Amino acid sequence: MAGAGILMCILLLQCFISTALCNAGFAFTEEPSERAGKSDGYCGRILRAQGTRKEGYNEFRLRVEGDPEKYQPGSTYRVTLYASSPAYFRGFTLIALREGREGDKEEDYAGNFQIIDEEDTQFMINCPPAVTESTPRRRTRIHVFWTAPPSSSGCVTLKASIVQKRIIYFQDEGSLTKRMCEKESLYGETTEKPLLDCCACGTAKYRVTFHGNWSEKVHPKDYPRRANHWSAIIGASHSKNYVLWEYGGYASEGIKKVAELGSPVSMEEEIRQKGDDVLTVIKMKAQWPAWQPLNVRAAPSAEFSVDRTRHLMSFLTMLGPSPDWNVGLSAEDLCTKECGWAQRVVQDMIPWDAGTDNGVTYEVNDLLKIPSGEDPPLTSLDHPQSPFYDPEGGAITPVARVVVERIARKGEQCNVVPDNVDDIVADIAQEEKEEDDTPETCIYSNWSPWSACSSATCDKGKRMRQRMLKAQLDLSVPCPHTQDFEPCMGPGCSDEEGSTCTMSEWITWSPCSMSCGMGLRSRERYVKQFPDDGSVCTLPTEENEKCIVNEECTPNSCLVTEWGEWDSCSATCGLGMKRRERMVKMPPPDGSICGAEVLEVEKCMMPECHTIPCMLSPWSDWSDCSVTCGKGMRTRQRVLKSPVELGECTEDLEQVEKCMLPECPTDCMVSEWTEWSECNKSCGKGHMIRTRMVKLEPQFGGDLCPETVQRKKCKIRKCNRGGGQGQVNSDEKKRRKEAREKRRSKQGGRQGEETTSTAEHPGCKMRPWSNWTDCTKLCGGGIQERLMTAKRRLKSAQLPSCKDRKEIRACNVHPC
Numbered sequence: 001m002a003g004a005g006i007l008m009c010i011l012l013l014q015c016f017i018s019t020a021l022c023n024a025g026f027a028f029t030e031e032p033s034e035r036a037g038k039s040d041g042y043c044g045r046i047l048r049a050q051g052t053r054k055e056g057y058n059e060f061r062l063r064v065e066g067d068p069e070k071y072q073p074g075s076t077y078r079v080t081l082y083a084s085s086p087a088y089f090r091g092f093t094l095i096a097l098r099e100g101r102e103g104d105k106e107e108d109y110a111g112n113f114q115i116i117d118e119e120d121t122q123f124m125i126n127c128p129p130a131v132t133e134s135t136p137r138r139r140t141r142i143h144v145f146w147t148a149p150p151s152s153s154g155c156v157t158l159k160a161s162i163v164q165k166r167i168i169y170f171q172d173e174g175s176l177t178k179r180m181c182e183k184e185s186l187y188g189e190t191t192e193k194p195l196l197d198c199c200a201c202g203t204a205k206y207r208v209t210f211h212g213n214w215s216e217k218v219h220p221k222d223y224p225r226r227a228n229h230w231s232a233i234i235g236a237s238h239s240k241n242y243v244l245w246e247y248g249g250y251a252s253e254g255i256k257k258v259a260e261l262g263s264p265v266s267m268e269e270e271i272r273q274k275g276d277d278v279l280t281v282i283k284m285k286a287q288w289p290a291w292q293p294l295n296v297r298a299a300p301s302a303e304f305s306v307d308r309t310r311h312l313m314s315f316l317t318m319l320g321p322s323p324d325w326n327v328g329l330s331a332e333d334l335c336t337k338e339c340g341w342a343q344r345v346v347q348d349m350i351p352w353d354a355g356t357d358n359g360v361t362y363e364v365n366d367l368l369k370i371p372s373g374e375d376p377p378l379t380s381l382d383h384p385q386s387p388f389y390d391p392e393g394g395a396i397t398p399v400a401r402v403v404v405e406r407i408a409r410k411g412e413q414c415n416v417v418p419d420n421v422d423d424i425v426a427d428i429a430q431e432e433k434e435e436d437d438t439p440e441t442c443i444y445s446n447w448s449p450w451s452a453c454s455s456a457t458c459d460k461g462k463r464m465r466q467r468m469l470k471a472q473l474d475l476s477v478p479c480p481h482t483q484d485f486e487p488c489m490g491p492g493c494s495d496e497e498g499s500t501c502t503m504s505e506w507i508t509w510s511p512c513s514m515s516c517g518m519g520l521r522s523r524e525r526y527v528k529q530f531p532d533d534g535s536v537c538t539l540p541t542e543e544n545e546k547c548i549v550n551e552e553c554t555p556n557s558c559l560v561t562e563w564g565e566w567d568s569c570s571a572t573c574g575l576g577m578k579r580r581e582r583m584v585k586m587p588p589p590d591g592s593i594c595g596a597e598v599l600e601v602e603k604c605m606m607p608e609c610h611t612i613p614c615m616l617s618p619w620s621d622w623s624d625c626s627v628t629c630g631k632g633m634r635t636r637q638r639v640l641k642s643p644v645e646l647g648e649c650t651e652d653l654e655q656v657e658k659c660m661l662p663e664c665p666t667d668c669m670v671s672e673w674t675e676w677s678e679c680n681k682s683c684g685k686g687h688m689i690r691t692r693m694v695k696l697e698p699q700f701g702g703d704l705c706p707e708t709v710q711r712k713k714c715k716i717r718k719c720n721r722g723g724g725q726g727q728v729n730s731d732e733k734k735r736r737k738e739a740r741e742k743r744r745s746k747q748g749g750r751q752g753e754e755t756t757s758t759a760e761h762p763g764c765k766m767r768p769w770s771n772w773t774d775c776t777k778l779c780g781g782g783i784q785e786r787l788m789t790a791k792r793r794l795k796s797a798q799l800p801s802c803k804d805r806k807e808i809r810a811c812n813v814h815p816c
Contacts, residue, residue, distance in 0.1 A: 202411030235315025323359025691781025
């Protein structure tokens with residue numbers, strides 16, 4: 001009985017860890033069957049896995065190397081899942097989802113994982129984008145690579161689930177979740193993004209907030225302690241027909257005045273002359289000094305509106321003092337591809353050069369005036385004197401951050417993607433007002449939530465909200481409106497049932513269910529805001545009506561019902577089939593057979609089939625390496641303990657892995673000997689040499705290299721001293737004797753071959769030896785030569801004694 005219990009536990013554990021799809025009662029909760037039918041086909045049940053959490057679950061952590069807050073599109077990062085000692089885990093699942101996606105479709109997943117160790121990790125069979133364990137065992141750490149998705153993919157959330165004994169951790173936030181958004185390009189090059197036509201409806205209202213980060217602490221090099229400031233901000237919401245300014249573009253007179261003098265007057269005149277191409281002029285006050293803590297001075301902000309034709313936003317401000325450096329946004333498109341309005345835009349900013357002044361430091365101006373120049377970006381390699389100079393060419397630390405937030409929408413909206421919670425909250429957080437009369441010198445906190453209604457019955461009451469005055473920049477200007485009131489009634493007292501629900505517009509009618517005759521069509525809407533009192537919204541979200549298509553149908557046309565629900569899959573695991581049916585409501589008028597299909601069959605995939613679990617012994621110790629040095633293999637085995645009657649066991653009974661021992665000794669290798677050289681003497685005794693090269697030096701204790709140069713004696717003929725034939729008179733003998741004595745006195749008793757070979761011979765006057773020629777080889781043994789030629793022959797001299805002479809010697813005998 002105990003053995004059966006153990007076997008059952010192993011079955012449940014292996015079933016979950018291998019596929020994460022088993023319906024273990026202690027681990028999972030299923031959503032309604034209708035939802036399950038839609039999502040189970042692609043990782044759906046993995047994402048709906050829920051587990052028991054307990055205190056201290058931060059002992060497990062998901063980490064991306066470098067802990068980046070943003071990812072670089074296309075870059076690869078090492079992702080680590082680990083447990084703090086003494087914790088461990090047996091199984092895991094790792095996924096990367098696009099933000100706001102459910103994960104039931106392939107396109108919901110972001111980037112690609114790469115397996116580092118196949119013995120530890122693998123891709124999940126029933127969910128290819130997910131990574132899971134290869135074999136269930138105790139582990140404290142796993143590594144994989146993750147390649148970030150391409151540009152414009154938005155934010156990504158990496159999520160991990162952990163299996164430890166029978167407890168499953170699946171984090172939507174916290175230590176097992178890592179959220180990263182796409183790293184915005186800090187310009188770098190001229191940006192020429194195509195401006196698309198906007199398809200959004202209605203209007204949207206935004207607030208732009210400028211957070212200056214240019215300070216001595218962040219940018220210490222040559223920071224101007226006096227007169228540092230941001231000039232007044234000037235910009236507009238405008239159409240694509242008007243370019244207020246652009247990165248790498250031509251600087252207008254208005255841009256020149258902003259960039260050099262910090263004056264927005266000329267640029268504002270340029271903007272107002274554009275008429276209908278401009279919807280709102282954006283203006284913010286200058287900031288002196290450039291940076292102060294937020295509790296001293298709030299970040300400047302301004303509100304503006306956009307519509308379908310004027311959906312771009314641009315602004316500019318000068319960083320001062322500087323030659324002509326500025327920061328800003330150029331043609332930021334707030335209209336989305338889904339025909340909606342962007343909820344939030346955050347952009348870090350580096351300075352740009354207006355191109356009207358070539359100064360390289362904060363306070364060096366007017367070195368070279370180039371009227372109406374181009375607007376290039378500053379880089380960290382522009383000039384060694386630049387305050388942003390970096391000899392390694394790193395990125396410039398941003399000097400400001402701009403946050404553009406949508407605060408309201410007005411008019412009928414037509415966004416393709418339904419509003420999410422953030423969209424709805426943003427719309428109801430601030431009601432659109434005709435005019436905000438709050439003085440710019442008053443800095444407030446955000447409004448608090450509304451209080452409960454003062455009336456608990458259906459009598460009219462009121463509710464209140466408050467905000468705090470954080471700073472009053474001008475004491476002569478009063479700061480009102482710290483409280484706000486509005487009428488209300490008790491819960492459930494609306495005059496019209498369901499009137500407290502805010503509904504979206506109806507979407508268009510679906511196509512008719514019939515292509516001939518009478519059918520049905522439907523349309524839907526959704527709840528944008530539920531009642532404040534928490535009651536259920538009873539307004540309908542779906543409508544159906546009859547429709548007729550082509551009343552004059554062909555004689556064999558028929559009317560059928562909607563398709564029924566799909567039957568259960570015919571297989572409990574692996575590949576199976578499922579079917580659905582519909583009925584003929586109205587047969588063809590002529591009594592013929594209805595030609596419409598009433599049965600549909602398609603394939604279905606259930607969790608992977610598993611054989612009965614195997615009872616196995618523990619792994620044996622690893623065997624010795626198959627080699628005594630270098631790379632080899634080693635093995636270990638285990639034994640099948642369960643009876644054969646339970647079925648075939650598919651588990652591996654042997655494992656093989658690579659092993660590495662110290663490198664094997666490598667002996668020296670040399671080439672073949674060269675041919676013997678010529679004798680280094682033309683007469684008498686001399687020598688010849690031959691050489692060979694070292695092809696491979698000895699390594700790891702191998703045999704040393706043998707000799708690479710050999711010599712042997714050679715003798716061509718006896719040298720003729722000039723007295724071998726006839727009689728030499730006494731004068732000749734005397735001259736020989738004097739010559740020998742003179743030679744001995746000059747050479748100081750030098751010994752050896754060179755003394756003999758450089759001597760002058762009877763009857764000859766020889767020139768000195770020439771310099772040695774260059775060695776014929778740079779290494780591995782070469783040859784050098786030198787010559788001695790006759791300078792003058794005496795009449796009595798014999799021909800052999802006055803012959804030119806040559807010497808040879810070895811050189812550069814060291815190995816190559």
